[in-house]
Amino acid sequence: MYPFARYRLAAPLLALIMGLASAEPSAADQSLARGFGPMTLQSAGKPWSHQIVRFQDGTRGERFELRAGDCESRYTDDCRTDRERVEFSERSPGQRQNSEWWYGWTxxxxxxxxxxxxVLTKLGQFHQRGDSGPELLFDLHEDALQITMPDPVRWDTDPMNPLPMHRVKDIWPRSRMIGQLTEITMQARWSPDPSGYYRIWINGQLVDAYQGRTTNDPRGEIYFKYGLYRSFVQRLGGGATPPTLVAYYRDVVRAESRAALEAMR
Incomplete structure (x- = not known):
């Protein structure tokens, strides 16, 4: 359903990535996401945490860097709950429920x-306002990018002892993400009843489709987060130092239709 007729990332990789120009430090806390509510940067506030960059082809993107000990405490409990992050979190207004939304990010x-x-490394998160916990997570594991969906019926309020996942699925090989551009497209209806659904494409290929409840609270709006976030850092064991992570994002967009989303890219 909704096959994509073309693959947007045909430009040479070296022209897009290896030719990065100088960062723009004056915009260090500015999100380039479009179609979303205002974004707040959740990070340790280090000089390397987030930068606006300009690619050789003239387009702009965002560089995120996460180092050992980069926990955030102003908006989250990361510094007390074994987590580290540099990511943007959407403020109100988020996405209203019981209507269709389209998302894209590269x-x-x-x-x-x-x-x-x-250690769980997240490259995208959908949450709901309130205490219900996350709705859908994009986790990068040893072998694959994985979709994890918490239980849409029970509320998960303890980050240190999360409930078993309702749905887990590998959707894209990790080997096809490292050193390559990965374009993610998602269609979703957030709903606490069986009319909910989501569909996910990577580089134009449909990789996952789900029908059923996608939220557990009819009251809260849905909001998006992107950047670098890792949890359960101590799972490295032996007092090992977490490695430095760097990721680039571009074309982070949200729209109410596929046509509108494609026009924004």
Whole structure:
């Protein structure tokens, strides 16, 4: 359903990534996402955390860097709950429920992007206002980018002891993300009843489709987060230092139709 007729990332990779120009430090906390509500940067506030960059082809993007100890405490409990992050979080207004939304974002992970074992590294999150916990997560594991969907019936309020996932699925090989551009497109209806659904495409290929409840609270709006976020850092074991992670994002967009989304890219 909704096959994509063309693949947008045909430009040479070197022209897009290796030709990065100088960063724009004056815009260090500015999100380039379009179609969303205002974004707040959640980070440790380090000089390297987030930068606006300009690619050789003239387009702009965002560079995120996460180093060991980069926990955030102003908006989250990261510094007390074994988590580290540099990511943008959408403020109100988010996405209203019981209507269709389209999302897109492109991420580039450099060739030296490290494996992190059992530490969970997220490259996109959908949450709901209130105490219900996340609705859908994009987790990068040892072998694949994985969709994890918490239980849409029970509320998950303890980040240190999360409930078992309702749905888990590998959707794209990790080997096809490292050193390559990955374009993610998602269609979703957020709903606490069986009319909910989502469909996900990567580089134009349909990789996942789900029908059923997608939220557990009819009251809260849905909001999006993107950047770098890792949880359960101590799973590295042996007092190991978490590796530095770097990721580039571009074309982070949201629209109410596929046509509108494509026009924004």
């Amino acid at each position: 991420v580039y992970l450099p060739p030296d992007f490290p494996a992190t074992g059992r």
